[in-house]
Structure formats: C-alpha cells, structure tokens
Amino acid sequence: MIHRECGVLKTTYEADMALYPLPIARWAVAAIAVFFFLVLPLSVHEYYLSLVNLISIAVVGALGLNILVGYTGQISIGHGAFMSVGAYTAANFAVRLGAPFWVALPLGGLMAALVGAVVGIPSLRIKGLYLAIATLAGQLIIEWTINHVSWISGGVQASIEVPRPRLGSYVIGSQRQMYFFLLVFVVLAIVGTLNLMRSRVGRAFIAIRDQDIAAEIIGIDIFRYKLLAFAISSFYAGVTGVLYTYYLGIANYEQFQINVSIDYLAMIIIGGLGSVLGSIFGAIFVTVLPIAIRYAMEAFGDVFFSSAAVLNIIPNLRLILFGGLIIFFLVVEPEGLNRLWRNIRSYFRVWPFAY
Amino acid sequence: MRRCFVILLGLLLVTGAAVAPAAANHEIVIGMQCDRTGATQTVGVNLCPGYHDYIKLVNSKGGVNGHKIKAFEIDHEYKVPQGMESYERHKKEGAVLIGIYGTPHTYALTQKLTEDRIPGTSPGFGSAAAADGQRYPYIFPIAATYWSQGAAAVKFAKDQLGGLKGKKIAYLFYDNPAGREPLPVLEDLAEKEGFQLKTFAVPPPGVEMGAQALDIAQRYRADFVIAHLFGRSPSVSIKELKRVGYPLKKVVSFVWGAAEADIEAAGGFATAEGYNAMQFAGVGSDYPVLNEIREMYKKEGQQPPKEMASTVYYNRGVLQAAIHAEAIRNALKAHPDGKITGEDVKKGFEQIDKFSLGGLVPPLKITATDHEGGGLVQIYTVKGGKFVKTTEWYNAYTDVVAKHIHEASAKK
Numbered sequence: 001m002i003h004r005e006c007g008v009l010k011t012t013y014e015a016d017m018a019l020y021p022l023p024i025a026r027w028a029v030a031a032i033a034v035f036f037f038l039v040l041p042l043s044v045h046e047y048y049l050s051l052v053n054l055i056s057i058a059v060v061g062a063l064g065l066n067i068l069v070g071y072t073g074q075i076s077i078g079h080g081a082f083m084s085v086g087a088y089t090a091a092n093f094a095v096r097l098g099a100p101f102w103v104a105l106p107l108g109g110l111m112a113a114l115v116g117a118v119v120g121i122p123s124l125r126i127k128g129l130y131l132a133i134a135t136l137a138g139q140l141i142i143e144w145t146i147n148h149v150s151w152i153s154g155g156v157q158a159s160i161e162v163p164r165p166r167l168g169s170y171v172i173g174s175q176r177q178m179y180f181f182l183l184v185f186v187v188l189a190i191v192g193t194l195n196l197m198r199s200r201v202g203r204a205f206i207a208i209r210d211q212d213i214a215a216e217i218i219g220i221d222i223f224r225y226k227l228l229a230f231a232i233s234s235f236y237a238g239v240t241g242v243l244y245t246y247y248l249g250i251a252n253y254e255q256f257q258i259n260v261s262i263d264y265l266a267m268i269i270i271g272g273l274g275s276v277l278g279s280i281f282g283a284i285f286v287t288v289l290p291i292a293i294r295y296a297m298e299a300f301g302d303v304f305f306s307s308a309a310v311l312n313i314i315p316n317l318r319l320i321l322f323g324g325l326i327i328f329f330l331v332v333e334p335e336g337l338n339r340l341w342r343n344i345r346s347y348f349r350v351w352p353f354a355y
Numbered sequence: 356m357r358r359c360f361v362i363l364l365g366l367l368l369v370t371g372a373a374v375a376p377a378a379a380n381h382e383i384v385i386g387m388q389c390d391r392t393g394a395t396q397t398v399g400v401n402l403c404p405g406y407h408d409y410i411k412l413v414n415s416k417g418g419v420n421g422h423k424i425k426a427f428e429i430d431h432e433y434k435v436p437q438g439m440e441s442y443e444r445h446k447k448e449g450a451v452l453i454g455i456y457g458t459p460h461t462y463a464l465t466q467k468l469t470e471d472r473i474p475g476t477s478p479g480f481g482s483a484a485a486a487d488g489q490r491y492p493y494i495f496p497i498a499a500t501y502w503s504q505g506a507a508a509v510k511f512a513k514d515q516l517g518g519l520k521g522k523k524i525a526y527l528f529y530d531n532p533a534g535r536e537p538l539p540v541l542e543d544l545a546e547k548e549g550f551q552l553k554t555f556a557v558p559p560p561g562v563e564m565g566a567q568a569l570d571i572a573q574r575y576r577a578d579f580v581i582a583h584l585f586g587r588s589p590s591v592s593i594k595e596l597k598r599v600g601y602p603l604k605k606v607v608s609f610v611w612g613a614a615e616a617d618i619e620a621a622g623g624f625a626t627a628e629g630y631n632a633m634q635f636a637g638v639g640s641d642y643p644v645l646n647e648i649r650e651m652y653k654k655e656g657q658q659p660p661k662e663m664a665s666t667v668y669y670n671r672g673v674l675q676a677a678i679h680a681e682a683i684r685n686a687l688k689a690h691p692d693g694k695i696t697g698e699d700v701k702k703g704f705e706q707i708d709k710f711s712l713g714g715l716v717p718p719l720k721i722t723a724t725d726h727e728g729g730g731l732v733q734i735y736t737v738k739g740g741k742f743v744k745t746t747e748w749y750n751a752y753t754d755v756v757a758k759h760i761h762e763a764s765a766k767k
Contacts, residue, residue: 047446050440249467252459252463254459255459
C-alpha cells in the first residue's frame with residue numbers, strides 16, 4: 001500500500017504475480033497487522049471498536065460483491081437476500097442442532113453460495129440492467145420465502161435468537177471480543193480475494209468482465225465461471241449475514257431488505273470497482289461518514305441554530321451532506337476512492353518532480 | 356511566593372466549589388433513538404419533540420428529585436447498523452435507559468441490553484413476547500403489544516356487533532412479521548368466540564389495496580374489519596374501503612393506523628367519519644400535562660411547537676418520556692445521590708403502579724413478570740372533524756394473551 005519501487009525489474013512470472021512485490025510491502029503489511037491486532041484494540045474505547053466492527057462486517061460483504069460486480073462484471077441487487085440466506089441457515093443450525101459457529105458459519109456461506117448460483121443462472125443469457133432486474137426478483141422471492149415459511153424463519157416473527165459464539169468455554173460477547181472475532185474473518189476475506197484474483201479463476205473472471213465473447217474464444221467456460229462468480233460472491237454475502245447475526249445475537253428478516261443490497265452496491269461504486277482496497281475504502285466511507293457528519297453537526301450545530309431546531313436539522317442535513325459528498329467524490333474521481341488514493345500516491349512518488 | 360500560594364489555594368477552592376454541586380446534582384442520561392428521516396419519519400418528527408418537551412418540562416421544574424435529565428437523541432434513519440452505533444454511543448455517554456425506536460432495532464438490541472444490564476423500552480413495536488419480564492428482563496414494551504391490541508380489537512367488534520357468534524371478521528394486515536404477529540391470538544379468539552376469520556394481506560409497500568377492499572366488501576361481506584397497517588397504507592385503506600362503500604364505523608385499526616396525518620392523507624376528517632382506531636396514549640390536546648408544556652413555552656415568550664397539533668404521535672412521545680421519568684424517579688428513591696445504574700432503573704420500571712399523568716397514560720402496572728403494564732388501549736372514533744374517545748382504557752381476553760406469552764417463552 002505505502003511503498004515505491006524504481007523501475008520494473010521483474011524477470012520471472014512468479015515475481016510478477018507475487019502478493020508482495022517488494023520487501024517493504026511485507027513490512028508494511030506486518031506493521032498494519034500489528035496495528036489492528038494489538039495497538040488499536042488495546043488503546044481505544046469500546047465504542048470505537050463497535051464502529052470498527054460494523055465496518056468489518058461491511059468489508060466482508062463489499063469484497064464479496066466486488067468479486068461479482070467489479071471483477072466479473074455481473075450486477076446483483078440481491079446481495080441483501082443472500083446475506084439473509086446465510087443468516088437463517090446458520091441460525092437454524094445453531095439453534096436446532098446446537099452447531100458451534102465454526103460449523104454454522106461455513107454452512108451459512110455454502111447455502112448462500114448455492115442459492116446465489118441459482119439466482120445467477122439468468123446471467124448466462126442477459127447482461128447489465130436486465131440482469132439487475134433478474135437479481136432484484138431473486139431478492140424479492142427470497143425475502144418473501146423467508147417471511148412466509150415459518151420452518152425457515154422460526155415463526156411469524158421471522159426472527160431467530162442465536163447464542164453468542166464461543167470457543168470451547170470462552171464466550172465472545174463484548175465489542176472487544178467481537179472485534180477480534182470479526183477481524184479474523186476480515187483478514188481471511190481480504191487474503192482470500194487477493195489470492196483468488198491472481199489465480200486462474202480470477203483471471204477468467206476479469207477476462208469475462210472485459211469481453212465475454214473474447215473470453216469464450218480463448219477457451220474460458222463462460223457458463224462455469226459466471227456461476228462460480230455468483231457462488232463465490234454469495235458465499236461472502238452469506239458469511240457476512242452469519243457474522244451480522246452473531247454480532248447482533250439474532251437473525252431478523254428486516255435486517256436484510258432491499259436497501260441493504262443498494263447500500264453495498266453504493267460501497268463498491270464509491271470505493272472503486274474491481275479492487276480490494278476500494279471495497280475497504282467504500283465500506284469505511286458508507287459506514288463512518290453519516291456518523292462523522294453527526295459529530296460535526298453536534299459540535300457546530302448550536303452555533304447556527306437553536307437547540308430544538310438542531311435536533312430536527314441534524315438528521316436531515318446529514319442526509320443531504322451524505323448524498324452531496326458521494327456526488328462530490330464521484331465527480332472528482334469517477335473510478336472511486338481507490339483511484340483517488342492511487343493518484344495521491346503517484347503524485348508523491350515523483351514529488352517534487354511532476355513528470 | 357506566599358501570594359502565589361494564596362492564589363493557588365483560592366483557585367482550588369473555586370474549582371472545588373464548582374465541582375461540588377455538580378456531584379450533588381448528578382445528571383441522568385437517557386439514550387433516545389429517533390427516526391426523523393427514515394422509513395417511519397412521519398412518526399418521528401412528531402414523537403421526538405413530544406419526548407423532549409416533557410423532559411424539558413421536568414428539568415424546568417428542577418429535574419427528577421433535583422437531578423436533571425439529559426435526553427441524548429440520535430437519529431438512526433430506521434437502519435440497524437446505525438441503531439447499533441447509536442446504542443454504543445449512548446452506552447459510552449453513560450445512559451442508564453434506552454428509548455429504542457423500531458422493531459428490528461428492538462430485536463437487534465435485546466441480547467446486548469440484557470448483557471449490559473440497561474433497560475430499553477419499545478412502546479408499540481418490538482416483540483409481543485417481550486411482555487414476559489422473566490424471559491426478557493431488560494426489555495419493556497410499556498404499552499399494549501400487538502397481541503393485546505388484537506384481543507382488544509376483537510372485544511370492540513363484539514361490543515359493536517352485539518356478539519360474535521357466526522359473524523365474519525376480516526383481518527386486513529401489512530404483510531410483514533409485525534403485521535402477522537397478532538394472527539395466533541386472533542385465530543384462538545375466532546375459535547373461542549365462534550366467528551369466522553379471513554385474512555387479507557397487503558404486500559409492501561402497501562399502497563395498492565383495491566382488490567382487498569373489494570373482496571372484503573363485496574365477496575366476503577365482512578361484518579367487521581380489523582386493520583393492522585403501517586406507513587402510507589392506513590390512509591389508502593380508508594380511501595379504498597370508502598370507495599367500495601364499506602361503512603367505516605365497522606373498521607377498527609391498530610395503533611399505527613390513525614394519526615392526524617393519516618386521516619388528512621385519506622381525504623380529511625369528513626371522508627373518514629366513523630373510522631375507529633386504537634391508541635395506547637391519550638389523543639387530543641386537553642390534558643393537564645400538555646397545558647403545562649404550553650405554559651412553559653409561554654413563560655419563555657415562545658409559541659408552543661407546531662408538532663403539538665399532531666396529538667397522536669406527540670402525546671406518545673410525552674407518554675414515553677413520562678414513563679421514563681417515572682422509572683428514574685422510582686430508581687432515585689433508593690439512590691438519592693443520583694448515581695443510578697441500568698439495574699436500578701429496571702427495578703424502577705417494575706415499581707410503576709397506577710401512573711396515569713392526568714389520563715394521557717393508561718393506569719399502568721408494570722411488575723417483574725409483566726413488562727407490558729396491562730396492555731390497555733382506548734378506542735377513538737373520527738367524529739365531526741376530530742378524534743372522539745369511544746371507550747375508556749380497557750384490555751380484553753387477558754387469559755388468551757397470557758397463554759401465548761407463556762408459550763412463547765416456554766419455546767426457548
């Protein structure tokens with residue numbers, strides 16, 4: 001992330017495909033790991049960790065959606081529903097069979113992958129906006145099913161309480177414990193995506209995104225890889241749903257409605273399509289920005305308005321500012337925050353000589 | 356040198372004096388969630404000012420037993436992640452009580468509140484099973500749940516029709532978990548009272564109801580309609596039932612179906628003449644506490660806020676704040692220094708008995724086992740351009756409701 005090389009001196013394919021192109025990258029990653037595993041959790045108040053936790057959950061979901069939308073070029077407005085599939089699968093396993101989280105979590109992901117692959121079948125014939133509508137139908141059908149089949153949803157309330165995740169006899173309950181729990185999965189998701197994208201499968205995804213007919217001609221099985229992209233992406237979504245369920249202690253259908261799908265799409269578009277770092281930036285941006293704006297308004301709102309009016313103005317102005325900032329960042333850099341970050345980096349790379 | 360010392364001593368005394376009264380008047384923080392911008396913003400824009408006005412009134416009289424209350428409001432746009440963030444923020448600010456807003460938020464916070472030992476209130480939403488104080492020790496519905504409302508609606512229909520044997524009742528509901536929640540109670544009562552029950556689901560977003568209304572009026576020919584709708588749909592239901600010629604006096608709505616704004620959106624009070632709706636807080640502006648709030652604003656030389664005109668939701672905000680203040684008052688009895696915890700406030704809630712605030716609040720009795728407080732409602736009818744009270748506070752079929760609460764907590 002924060003490193004520079006001088007010239008392209010690679011002589012082998014291995015060097016070109018390496019995760020860490022330079023030794024300094026290895027050190028940077030190690031430093032970041034130390035920061036997130038030791039410095040951050042031991043130095044800040046639990047409240048800030050709860051924010052990081054919300055971001056962590058969003059990062060996993062955004063990465064998954066980016067695999068599908070950003071890397072493979074297929075759109076999905078059904079990710080909220082895939083999350084609910086994972087959530088309810090895990091909740092049912094955890095409550096009915098008493099499965100621990102390390103069983104329920106992958107099962108939730110796998111079930112979501114299966115459902116996602118089925119919803120992805122129309123992608124073989126249709127593209128773009130048409131596919132968006134097909135996945136939207138998937139979202140509505142899944143929502144309706146969970147809502148009405150009480151065997152899945154556990155009754156008319158459509159909510160299942162799950163016990164806290166535990167490792168042996170150690171219960172993961174507080175925000176600080178939850179932070180480490182979620183961080184493990186964030187790391188797995190990031191490393192998994194980075195590696196997926198430099199594998200044969202990842203290259204096939206990118207080839208399909210760039211030009212699917214050309215990809216087919218060079219021997220990529222479009223049918224297989226498109227469904228695989230849907231499955232992998234939905235697996236991430238399912239895991240996100242399970243993490244969210246364990247985080248809240250309950251699987252509830254109202255937490256995975258259509259607006260959630262839209263929020264995640266917003267994250268990857270703002271962050272940058274087809275990049276891991278962009279997914280992280282997008283998740284942070286969408287989660288933290290409304291909160292940051294509220295802090296700013298609380299600090300400065302009294303200067304301009306009466307205190308009763310502030311209460312009414314803060315939330316409304318926050319929505320306006322949130323929308324405005326999204327437009328601002330997209331106008332400044334249509335390719336998202338990741339591109340903005342790269343522009344800043346390459347500016348300083350050659351600084352002070354601007355050529 | 357000595358002068359320096361004297362100044363230093365003086366400074367110490369001054370700061371000491373400034374700190375001392377602050378310790379005696381410990382400020383009590385209530386975490387309050389609100390939705391002024393999200394899916395249910397029509398409720399929030401009137402409910403939350405009602406809440407703040409009552410707290411302001413309490414503080415203008417010197418607070419609760421000399422302790423000021425700070426209502427820390429956070430708008431969560433009816434989104435769950437932001438609701439979680441607001442809860443953690445409230446906890447950080449030292450809140451001893453959370454006014455939850457929203458059904459998904461109540462579900463999401465139930466486990467956390469129990470672990471952190473902070474009581475949360477969910478008047479008019481959340482789960483009906485939460486009335487069981489043993490199963491959910493830190494959740495307080497403090498108002499009639501959907502099960503109690505369903506029972507009260509059947510009782511009202513029975514009184515209006517003079518018996519239910521062989522009658523046809525239509526249940527018109529918003530097709531989501533909250534809409535379906537009263538179904539088990541209604542089905543039980545249908546069996547018990549011998550009436551026929553038919554359900555008419557309205558799919559979200561609930562603005563298309565022509566077919567259902569026609570079905571109810573022409574094909575099923577219902578003797579009475581129980582409506583449980585949210586958002587824009589209550590006004591649509593009034594319009595559609597009116598259009599197919601169904602008499603509105605044979606309709607009773609649950610608590611989210613009749614605010615002033617809903618009636619206006621349906622075409623005004625003249626159109627909705629006869630429409631009945633349940634309320635868990637008194638409606639209208641003729642209550643002593645509302646007069647006190649108006650007085651308070653007059654003393655400050657200001658007009659009373661315009662939100663007071665929408666009495667249905669404004670009064671609910673006042674009700675919520677009043678019950679919160681009452682719980683804190685009870686908690687402070689044991690801890691006059693004001694250093695109360697969530698556990699003390701929980702016990703404070705469970706001591707609330709016959710608290711009525713001049714008729715705006717039903718005579719609640721909250722106990723360690725019953726967190727609902729009796730499940731009392733009033734029915735108001737649209738008559739001559741305003742809401743007119745049709746019944747006093749009442750509850751019905753408490754045995755059936757209790758059976759369901761008992762079954763729900765036995766399940767886990």
